[in-house]
Structures are given as structure tokens and as C-alpha cells.
Amino acid sequence: MAKQFMKGNDAIIVGALAAGCRAYYGYPITPASEIAHAAALHFPALGGVFIQAESEVSAINMVYGTAGMGIRTMTASSSPGFSLKQEGLSYCAGAELPCVVVNIDRGGPGLGNIAPEQADYFQVTKGGGHGNYRLIALAPNGAQEMCDLTMKAFDLADKYRNPACIMADGITGQMMEVVEIPEAKPLAVDHSSWCVAGTPETSGHLVSSIFLESTDLEEHNLKLDRKYKEVMANEVMFEEYRTADADLVVVAYGVVSRIVYSSIDAAREEGMKIGLLRPITLWPFPSAPIAAHAARGASFLAVELSTGQMVEDVQLAVAGKTPVHFYGRCGGMVPKGQELLAEYRKIMEGGN
Amino acid sequence: MKVFEKSPSFYQVFERKSGPAKEATHYCPGCGHGNAHKMIAEALEDLELTSKTVFISPVGCSVFAYYYFDCGNIQAAHGRAPAVATGVKRANPDSIVISYQGDGDLAAIGTAETIHAANRGENITVFFVNNAIYGMTGGQMAPTTMIGQRSATTPLGRVAGVHGNPIRMCEMLATLPAPTYIERVCIGDSKQIMKARKAVRKALQIQAEGKGYSFVEIVSPCPTGWKMDPVTARDWMTEEMLKVFPLGVYRDESGNREEGDWHRHYEGFDPAKVNPYLDRLKTSMTESEPVALKQDLNCKFAGFGGQGILTLGLFLSQIGMRAGQQVSWFPAYGPEMRGGTANCSVNLSSRRIGSPLVDEPNVLVVMNQPSLDAFEDSVVDGGTIIIDTTIVEGKPDGKRLNAVMIPATEIADQVGTPKIANVVVLGALAAATDAFTPEFCMETLRSVIKKKSLIEMNMEAFRKGYDFVKNS
Numbered sequence: 001m002a003k004q005f006m007k008g009n010d011a012i013i014v015g016a017l018a019a020g021c022r023a024y025y026g027y028p029i030t031p032a033s034e035i036a037h038a039a040a041l042h043f044p045a046l047g048g049v050f051i052q053a054e055s056e057v058s059a060i061n062m063v064y065g066t067a068g069m070g071i072r073t074m075t076a077s078s079s080p081g082f083s084l085k086q087e088g089l090s091y092c093a094g095a096e097l098p099c100v101v102v103n104i105d106r107g108g109p110g111l112g113n114i115a116p117e118q119a120d121y122f123q124v125t126k127g128g129g130h131g132n133y134r135l136i137a138l139a140p141n142g143a144q145e146m147c148d149l150t151m152k153a154f155d156l157a158d159k160y161r162n163p164a165c166i167m168a169d170g171i172t173g174q175m176m177e178v179v180e181i182p183e184a185k186p187l188a189v190d191h192s193s194w195c196v197a198g199t200p201e202t203s204g205h206l207v208s209s210i211f212l213e214s215t216d217l218e219e220h221n222l223k224l225d226r227k228y229k230e231v232m233a234n235e236v237m238f239e240e241y242r243t244a245d246a247d248l249v250v251v252a253y254g255v256v257s258r259i260v261y262s263s264i265d266a267a268r269e270e271g272m273k274i275g276l277l278r279p280i281t282l283w284p285f286p287s288a289p290i291a292a293h294a295a296r297g298a299s300f301l302a303v304e305l306s307t308g309q310m311v312e313d314v315q316l317a318v319a320g321k322t323p324v325h326f327y328g329r330c331g332g333m334v335p336k337g338q339e340l341l342a343e344y345r346k347i348m349e350g351g352n
Numbered sequence: 353m354k355v356f357e358k359s360p361s362f363y364q365v366f367e368r369k370s371g372p373a374k375e376a377t378h379y380c381p382g383c384g385h386g387n388a389h390k391m392i393a394e395a396l397e398d399l400e401l402t403s404k405t406v407f408i409s410p411v412g413c414s415v416f417a418y419y420y421f422d423c424g425n426i427q428a429a430h431g432r433a434p435a436v437a438t439g440v441k442r443a444n445p446d447s448i449v450i451s452y453q454g455d456g457d458l459a460a461i462g463t464a465e466t467i468h469a470a471n472r473g474e475n476i477t478v479f480f481v482n483n484a485i486y487g488m489t490g491g492q493m494a495p496t497t498m499i500g501q502r503s504a505t506t507p508l509g510r511v512a513g514v515h516g517n518p519i520r521m522c523e524m525l526a527t528l529p530a531p532t533y534i535e536r537v538c539i540g541d542s543k544q545i546m547k548a549r550k551a552v553r554k555a556l557q558i559q560a561e562g563k564g565y566s567f568v569e570i571v572s573p574c575p576t577g578w579k580m581d582p583v584t585a586r587d588w589m590t591e592e593m594l595k596v597f598p599l600g601v602y603r604d605e606s607g608n609r610e611e612g613d614w615h616r617h618y619e620g621f622d623p624a625k626v627n628p629y630l631d632r633l634k635t636s637m638t639e640s641e642p643v644a645l646k647q648d649l650n651c652k653f654a655g656f657g658g659q660g661i662l663t664l665g666l667f668l669s670q671i672g673m674r675a676g677q678q679v680s681w682f683p684a685y686g687p688e689m690r691g692g693t694a695n696c697s698v699n700l701s702s703r704r705i706g707s708p709l710v711d712e713p714n715v716l717v718v719m720n721q722p723s724l725d726a727f728e729d730s731v732v733d734g735g736t737i738i739i740d741t742t743i744v745e746g747k748p749d750g751k752r753l754n755a756v757m758i759p760a761t762e763i764a765d766q767v768g769t770p771k772i773a774n775v776v777v778l779g780a781l782a783a784a785t786d787a788f789t790p791e792f793c794m795e796t797l798r799s800v801i802k803k804k805s806l807i808e809m810n811m812e813a814f815r816k817g818y819d820f821v822k823n824s
Contacts (some may be wrong), residue, residue: 054468065439196424198447208427262706
């Protein structure tokens with residue numbers, strides 16, 4: 001069999017290996033540590049690099065160095081560690097370095113706890129560090145996607161010369177599922193025109209995010225902005241289930257999308273016309289399909305492991321045309337199917 | 353004479369520099385950076401290293417080093433240059449990597465990066481320009497600012513009990529075993545400059561020979577930051593600073609380290625190895641025809657840590673996987689699990705699995721009393737509850753549930769060890785649900801149990817659990 005039963009966190013490293021990632025830098029943190037464990041086992045076995053860095057800050061800056069050489073590289077962490085990486089991510093985006101960063105979202109704010117949450121949505125999708133930039137953010141909801149979307153993240157990072165982020169909750173990291181092991185293909189990317197590889201061919205190149213003159217920095221920002229608009233136009237990914245005739249479209253990602261998925265058929269059996277729209281890319285956000293459902297009169301319910309973050313993007317897409325409801329649990333509490341059904345009933349009886 | 357020419361490692365015209373003066377540097381008169389740059393450029397040229405050099409510039413006055421050095425340049429975040437240098441050097445061990453930093457960058461905001469790159473013995477060269485002040489940001493206190501020295505943030509002078517003492521990096525780093533070469537030099541009189549030039553060259557030579565980490569601290573004047581004219585500044589530096597920062601070699605292991613020693617750890621990445629390696633990550637399980645499921649199994653397994661609860665879930669998952677079903681396994685995770693209770697959720701279904709969490713199981717395995725109390729009520733009507741009666745004293749509601757009472761730990765003990773009570777339970781589960789034949793389960797276990805010497809004992813445990821239920 002070309003498969004293995006594995007944790008989502010392990011599947012990320014399988015995807016990274018298949019994507020040609022050659023260097024991993026990380027710092028231990030629950031519930032993301034298995035990613036570093038797998039990297040420590042697999043990367044050196046292939047002659048690749050694994051370093052347990054002295055800090056999250058150092059890890060992302062080691063990524064900055066390797067990415068500057070045009071080599072596929074990554075780091076992974078969980079919420080408090082991901083916060084520490086924001087400076088480095090801003091530099092990577094500013095210097096247009098392709099790299100992949102994984103955030104296995106846990107409970108916050110502060111030290112919070114190690115249970116699953118989705119409260120890093122703002123940080124991941126709105127540019128958590130300083131300056132005008134975005135991360136391309138992918139939200140897997142199972143082990144196979146942890147693998148496949150990691151591969152996709154490397155491709156997108158290279159295509160747009162921008163950091164790409166895997167945003168997953170602690171459950172998706174810790175759960176095991178059957179994963180089809182992918183095949184590594186030769187890399188088609190060519191970064192030789194800009195990278196600083198320590199070779200005569202790349203001598204004279206510069207990797208930098210500094211633009212001293214205001215006119216130059218504005219130009220640079222506008223260039224990045226054009227790139228981000230291109231990403232928004234081309235790279236939106238989402239999935240829908242029974243939304244075509246839905247009076248209420250539930251918007252959820254990650255593990256929550258699976259809990260919602262389980263509740264849709266039960267809701268339909270009760271006569272409630274409900275469907276699921278699941279963003280796979282959190283940025284760029286699938287605003288267009290949401291706007292289309294709003295245009296035909298559907299209402300919305302955002303369900304998140306937070307006190308309400310993604311719901312703001314749903315509201316922006318709906319633009320006041322129809323009601324947007326919110327249901328969230330946090331701190332590691334996860335909604336049960338019955339809980340969601342009760343929420344659907346409440347909304348449907350409310351006449352929306 | 354060569355010393356009066358610009359080194360070919362410098363750009364002849366500084367095109368990256370803004371403004372009209374493209375042949376002069378941006379440094380102030382009397383600043384030490386110009387001398388330090390020149391020494392490095394000359395050494396790179398003489399050692400023929402320029403074309404494979406990656407120069408990491410810091411945040412500080414030397415942030416614009418890339419205006420001048422005609423090599424590969426990477427500009428790093430404040431204090432992070434040694435981490436960036438690590439990422440560069442490890443990815444291309446044949447490159448020459450220079451981390452050029454000032455005192456604030458290296459010894460304040462980047463202290464951790466400095467110490468740990470040195471402690472790993474990274475085969476990089478760190479040039480540390482110590483001028484006892486923050487220059488670029490306007491003359492604030494540096495970690496190396498002298499006691500009594502006035503700065504924008506110590507307007508009355510640095511006081512040890514308030515602001516701390518000047519940090520001596522060479523002395524600190526020399527406590528680590530990994531660095532190969534550590535020396536402090538200064539931009540002072542011509543003799544001192546000659547020594548500095550030699551140290552710079554030696555540090556780069558060590559890196560080029562693959563002998564490991566080299567660190568050269570260059571004590572330098574900053575007339576602007578110190579509010580002195582260049583001559584007074586140079587005198588103050590040699591008279592006052594050198595009392596706190598004595599010149600000299602703090603470590604020289606270059607004679608004891610073999611050429612290429614550092615490189616032996618880094619064979620380089622081989623893309624041809626990836627697919628054969630990925631093949632090895634695939635399951636060792638034998639192929640099987642798909643086996644249909646009569647109904648979805650939504651299982652919760654619960655007990656103490658150490659009873660093999662999670663492994664029980666894994667075994668059932670792998671049986672489901674071999675049967676061609678959709679499978680998910682989710683453990684309650686984290687520190688609360690260490691030595692405490694353990695539970696996991698397992699779903700087997702012919703359809704796409706929604707939530708991996710099992711809130712309403714149709715199969716519950718209970719291997720300690722607290723788990724019976726916690727989870728019995730969550731089982732759906734008519735669901736199966738399997739209880740290890742060796743450990744659990746309580747009884748479930750036999751009318752509502754299909755209760756399977758089995759002394760699993762006792763049976764396992766008879767087979768050989770109480771540790772395989774989980775496999776006895778797996779046999780009982782197979783019998784109680786009739787989901788899979790015992791042969792199918794046992795064949796699967798055979799192919800996934802790693803320790804071959806334990807296979808027969810597990811087979812017996814499974815069979816006894818299965819027969820116990822079928823015969824009762």
C-alpha cells in the first residue's frame with residue numbers, strides 16, 4: 001500500500017519532503033512538537049538540515065537565511081511561538097523570500113493552554129507583523145490535507161515569492177488518518193535571478209527589505225500589493241456541501257468544518273435547509289462565493305474556535321445584504337454536533 | 353602601492369547608495385567601520401573568497417554594508433545576523449559567510465543568536481564592531497558603554513547599579529568549548545591596525561579551511577556618538593576603552609582543528625534519495641480486498657495511561673485502513689495525559705468522516721472506573737460497552753446497552769503480561785461488533801506489530817478475547 005496511518009503533524013513533514021524542502025528550523029512547543037520530531041528524523045537522513053534553534057525568533061531567521069539562498073525551507077510552531085515569528089515573517093515578506101511556516105493553533109491569549117483554538121486567525125490572515133504584507137494562508141482539515149496543502153504551500157510561496165502559512169488547529173495536528181504518501185517531483189522553480197547562494201553566479205545579488213527613500217519604499221509596497229491582488233484573483237480555494245439551496249450557509253474551516261459537515265445531514269433531516277462553505281485558503285478569503293450566496297438571499301453562520309474573527313471576513317463579503325450570525329467556542333472547548341443543531345434551530349426559528 | 357587602492361572586493365562606484373556622492377561611504381569621519389570594511393575586503397580578495405561570500409549586514413550604522421561589498425549580500429533583522437548566517441551556511445557549506453554586527457545588535461538584542469551560533473560552532477565568521485554606543489539611532493547606551501559614559505539614554509553617565517556593566521563578549525564566548533578562534537583587536541595606532549588586519553584574515557582563513565567558528569571583536573571609535581573630534585575619540589578609545597576591553601587572543605584552536613573538520617557533518621542534500629525514502633514511510637501492512645462495514649464504528653476507548661488505550665485505538669484504525677475504510681483516530685493530548693487518564697476517539701466509516709471527535713460512541717471500551725463514570729451516559733442507545741472487569745468494579749446499564757464484561761487484564765496476565773489487555777479487548781470488540789473476522793484482524797496485527805517476538809503472544813491474547821465473548 002502506498003499509504004500510512006499518521007498524525008497530521010507528521011503528514012506535514014511528509015509533504016515537505018515530497019515538496020523538496022531541504023532545511024527545517026524549529027523550537028519545541030505543544031501541540032506542534034511532532035513536526036520538529038519528524039523533521040529531526042527525516043531531514044538529516046536525506047542530507048538535509050535540521051536545527052533545533054535557540055528561539056522561535058532564531059528559527060524564522062534561519063529560515064530567512066536559507067530562503068535567501070533560493071532553497072525550500074520551513075519552520076513550524078504553535079500560537080505563542082508563532083507570535084514570536086512575526087518579525088521574521090515581516091522581513092521575509094518584505095524581502096520577498098519564499099518559505100513555509102506552520103501554526104498549529106492553541107488556546108490563548110498569553111500562555112493560554114495547549115488545547116485547540118482558531119484565535120490566531122487575525123494574526124495569520126491580516127499580516128501579524130509590521131508593515132503592508134500578507135501570508136498566503138491554507139487551512140487543512142485532515143491529515144491528507146496537512147500533507148497535500150504543505151506541498152501546495154511551497155509551490156505558492158515560490159510562485160509569489162512570499163511566505164505561505166499552514167494554519168491548523170491542535171486537533172488536526174494531533175489526529176491520525178490514512179495518508180496517501182506522495183511522490184517527489186523535480187522542482188521547476190528557478191530563483192537564480194535573485195537569490196544569494198554563495199556562488200559566483202549569484203554574487204552581486206542582494207536580499208533586503210530596506211528602502212531608504214520614501215519613493216522607493218512606496219513603489220515596493222505597491223509592487224507587493226499588486227502581487228497580493230494577483231494572489232486574491234488566482235488562488236482562492238474553498239469547498240461547499242449542500243449550499244446550492246441553503247437558507248443558512250455555515251462558514252467554518254479546520255476541524256470545525258468537519259464537525260459542521262457531520263451536522264448538515266441531520267439538520268436537513270429536520271427540514272432545515274443548511275449547507276457548509278469551508279474556506280481552504282483563509283487568505284485569500286473566498287469572498288466571492290459568499291457574496292453570491294448573499295445575493296440569492298442566504299443567511300450565514302460563522303462557527304469558529306474563537307470569540308469571532310473569521311466572521312468579520314464573512315461580514316465584509318456579505319456587505320450587510322443578509323444576516324451574519326456567529327457561534328464560537330474557545331479555550332479548547334469544541335462545539336458538539338448537538339450544540340450546532342440547537343444553534344441552527346434557533347437561527348431558523350428566528351426567521352432569518 | 354596596493355594599500356592605497358580600493359580593494360576589488362568593493363564596488364568601485366556605490367550605485368546602491370542614495371544621493372549624489374556615490375564614491376564616498378556613508379560613514380562619519382573618524383568612524384571605525386571604514387577601516388573594518390577595508391580589512392575584510394582586502395582579506396576576501398587575497399584569500400580569493402569574494403565570489404562565494406555572503407555578507408550579512410545588521411541593523412545599525414553598517415546596515416548599508418551592501419552598498420560597498422561586491423559579493424552576495426543579505427540584510428538581516430536587528431540582532432538576527434548569526435541566525436541568518438546559520439541558515440545560509442548550513443544550506444551551502446561551501447559558501448563563506450560573514451556576520452558583521454555592532455554592539456547593540458550583537459550584545460543586546462541579538463545576544464541569544466550570538467551565543468548559540470558560537471556554541472554550535474557554526475563555520476561562520478563574526479565581526480563585532482564595538483564602539484560603546486548606538487550610532488545609527490542617535491547615541492543611546494550600548495551594552496558595551498563604559499561606566500560613567502554619557503549617552504542619550506544615560507545623560508548623567510552609565511551607572512553600574514542602575515544600567516549594568518559593559519559586557520565583554522570575547523571573555524563570555526571563550527567559556528564555550530566550540531569556537532575555534534576569538535580575538536579582540538582595535539582601530540588604534542598603525543601597529544594595532546596591522547594586528548587587526550591579521551586577525552580578520554586569520555578568521556576568514558579558518559572558515560575557508562572548514563575549521564569552525566571565528567569571532568573578531570574590533571574596538572572602534574565613534575566620534576559622532578561620543579561627541580568628540582576624531583583624534584580625541586581615538587585617544588579616548590585607546591586610553592579608556594582598552595582598560596575594560598583588553599586586546600588579545602582569547603581562543604585559538606585553529607592549530608588543533610583539522611581542515612574540513614566542520615564539513616564532515618554536512619554531506620549535502622540528495623534529491624535522488626527522497627522517493628526511496630518516502631517509500632520506506634509507507635505502511636508495512638499486507639494488501640487486502642476491501643471489507644464492507646455493516647455499520648459505522650464510532651468508538652471511545654478510555655482508561656489509565658499505560659494500559660495501551662491509544663495503541664488499542666491504533667490497532668483498530670489499522671484494521672479499518674486495511675479493510676479500505678475511512679478512519680480517524682484522535683487522542684486526548686497533553687500533560688493531563690501523563691500518568692493520568694487516557695482516552696481516544698476512533699471512527700471507521702465507509703463514508704467521509706466528519707468530526708474526528710466521538711461525543712456519542714456506539715462502542716465504548718472502559719478500562720478503569722473513572723472512565724465508566726465519565727462516558728457511560730454518552731453511549732447511544734443499543735450501543736456496545738466493553739468493560740475490563742479485572743479493574744472496573746461498577747456495572748453499566750445492561751438494559752440500555754449491550755454490555756460485554758470481560759476480565760481482560762486477568763486473561764492477558766495468563767497469556768504472558770497484563771500489558772496486552774488492550775489486545776484481549778480488541779478481540780472482544782471484534783466479537784461483539786462482528787465488524788471484522790478474527791482472521792482478518794489477526795493478519796493485520798501480524799503485519800503492523802513491529803517487535804516480531806511479540807506477535808504470537810498478541811495473537812493468543814486476541815483469540816482469547818474473541819473466544820471469551822463468542823462463548824459467553
